[in-house]
Amino acid sequence: DAGVIQSPRHEVTEMGQEVTLRCKPISGHNSLFWYRQTMMRGLELLIYFNNNVPIDDSGMPEDRFSAKMPNASFSTLKIQPSEPRDSAVYFCASSPRQGPTYGYTFGSGTRLTVV
């Protein structure tokens, strides 16, 4: 299994531009999570899905952030418009089932720099 696949690995964009981050979870995993990691705030949960349905998006910082999961093998996190304070590493993770009884498998992350 290739694990959780995220793309791109690095993204540099100008303030105001739209950014789309992509994630392919492990096949058969029903839960998908988007986290953001910064030095100041650590690893923060943004949103998670179960069976492609958004369950909790209370961590999404602003309306500029949106996430979709159109099918079981693909999810996107979009920032529009992007701002310099959005610079961070964004991780996608998947788990076999909803709930904390399984460890999460993380992707390698997307390092986003907004200039």
Added chain:
Amino acid sequence: SQKIEQNSEALNIQEGKTATLTCNYTNYSPAYLQWYRQDPGRGPVFLLLIRENEKEKRKERLKVTFDTTLKQSLFHITASQPADSATYLCALSYNNNDMRFGAGTRLTVKP
């Protein structure tokens, strides 16, 4: 407010010694607690899970304890090796749904 605190940002120990990392939490009642390892430039990797009714869990050189009275978990690496150098994150279950992470402790094992 809910907080997860991991002792010190960094811990340096000599090879062969036991590393002990601490995770304290307030205003949580987690049913599960997990520990992850994160290397630079990579995503966290799941190591161990412990349930609230378990006092201790072991996996090879790793040992985790979970004290719900003290609201604390200890993570031990015995016979530490330079390859154990990484950042270790504890994570607590929130509303039995998702995991919330501490800031991590950066462990350096010196030869």
